[in-house]
Amino acid sequence: MLTVAPSRAEGVIDGIGREPQESQPLYLRVAQHLQAAIRSGEFAVGALLPTEVQLAVRYGVSRQTVRQAIGQLRDRGMLSARKRIGTRVDAAEPGRHFRYGFQSFADLLDLAADTEMLVDRRDWVTADAKLAAELGCRAGQRWLKLSVRRVAPGETRPMCSADVYVDHRLAPAVAAQEVFRSALFVLLEQTAGEPIVEIRQDIQATVLDEAAAARLLAEPGSPALRIVRRYLGTGHRVMEVSITTLPADRFVYSQTIQRRPVAG
Secondary structure: OOOOOOOOOOOOOOOOOOOOOOOOOHHHHHHHHHHHHHHHOOOOOOOEOOOHHHHHHHHOOOHHHHHHHHHHHHHOOOEEEEOOOEEEEOOOOOOOOEEEOOOOHHHHHHHHHHOEEEEEEEEEEEOOHHHHHHHOOOOOOEEEEEEEEEEOOOOOOOOEEEEEEEEOOOHHHOOOOOEEOOOHHHHHHHHHOOOOOEEEEEEEEEEOOHHHHHHHOOOOOOEEEEEEEEEEOHHHOEEEEEEEEEEHHHEEEOOOOOOOOOOO
C-alpha cells in the first residue's frame, strides 16, 4: 500500500511523488499506478474498482484526485462507470480513441490518409422508398453498395464500419478496389469530372445489434453513433452516401464553436 507520511502534503506519495516524476500532475501518477494494478491483475477485467474513498486512502490523495485519475483511464477505454454500481475494469490495456473534428473537406482527407478502408462486400441495390428516403434520391435508382471497415495502423479492432453507396454511373471508379488509402469521394470527382460541393451530415445515437457488433469486434447492445453523410455534386446530385457506425469506446467527436462579434 502506498502511504503518505503525516508531515507531507497531498501530492508527495511514496513511490509516486519522487523524482523523476515530481513535475507530473498527481492525478496522472495515480492513474499510472491504477493502470499498473490493472495490468498485473490486482484489479481484474470485469471486476469493480475499490471506491473513490478507498483509493484515496490507498494512495494518500483526495477523492478529487482519484476521480481525475479514473477519468483518465475511462478516456483510455480501460474503465467504465456504472450508475449505482461503481467503476468497472473493461480492459487491461488502453484502447485507442480516435478524435473526430470534421469541419472541412480537408479533415475528411486527413482521416482517409491516416487510415485504410477495407472492402468486405459489394452488392448492387435498387433503392426502394425507404432506402431512397435515407439516401436522398429517387426510388428505383441503382447504387453500388460497399460494406467496409476503417482501420488504423497497429490497431486490431476497426475504428468504425460503414455502408457506402455509390451512384451506379460512377461505380467503375471504385468497383475493383479492395483497399482505399485516400478519400473515396476524390475518386468519384475525378470520374464524374465535377466536384463534390457539399456534404450533408446527420448524426444519431444508436446501439450495436449482433451483426454490427460482430463486424466491429464489439459487445452487442453497446452504444454507438450512426453518421449519415450525403456527398452532393453540382446541381445537388447525390454522388455518394456513407452510413457509418462508430462504437462509443473508440472515438471522440469534437467540434469547435467560435463566437463572432455582433456588428453595431
